[in-house]
Amino acid sequence: MSNQVDINYLDRCVELAAEALESGNPPFGSVLVDANDNVRYEGHNLTAGGDSTQHPEFAIARWAATNMTPEERAESTVYTSGEHCPMCAAAHGWVGLGRIVYASSSEQLSTWLDDMGVAQPPVATLPINSVVPNVTVEGPFPEQAEAIQLLQKQYHAGR
Structure with missing residues (x-):
């Protein structure tokens, strides 16, 4: 069940x-929070350098696999500006991370791209639970999704 703490972390994901976006990357950001409400990792998209796997959710999964016990991973929450793509959802599932809370959905992003006349990503946009059926997922959140939509418009207008 989402609460003000979740909203605060989603606001950080928007930041x-x-x-x-300011660094020339697509506007995605994510935060990993442990069961004790400690931020363990945060990052943003780094794909502008040409490596399209440099998503923050994928980085969180790699970092958590190295730095957290399986129990800590299962009790953690990943907050993210956009619903995980299939690659990131799979990484999340493989390392056994816990709940996911996202600001905007893959379905919203797909609609926004169509509305802007931008090509869809090369990988299907699927709901997280289509890839990782047993993870708890919450989202989207209208206020944060609106902010993400604006960032997406700015990113694609500058391309």
Whole structure:
């Protein structure tokens, strides 16, 4: 069940997405929070250098696999500006991370791209639970999704 704490972390994800945009990357940002409400990792999209796997959710999965016990991973929450793509959802599932809370959905992003006349990504946009059926997922959140939509418009207008 989402609460103000979740909203605050989603707001941080929006800030990280804005940082990604400022650095020339697509606007995606994510935060990993442990069961004790400690931020363990945060990052944003780094794909502008040409490696399209440099998503923050994928980085979180790699970092968590190395730095957290399986129990800590299962009790953690990943907050993210956009619903995980299939690659990131699979990484999340393979390392056994816990709940996912996202600001905007893959379905919203797909609609926004169509509305802007932008090509869809090369990988299908699927709901997280289509890839990782047993993870708890919450989202989207209208206020944060609206902010992400604006960042997406700015990113694609500048391309």
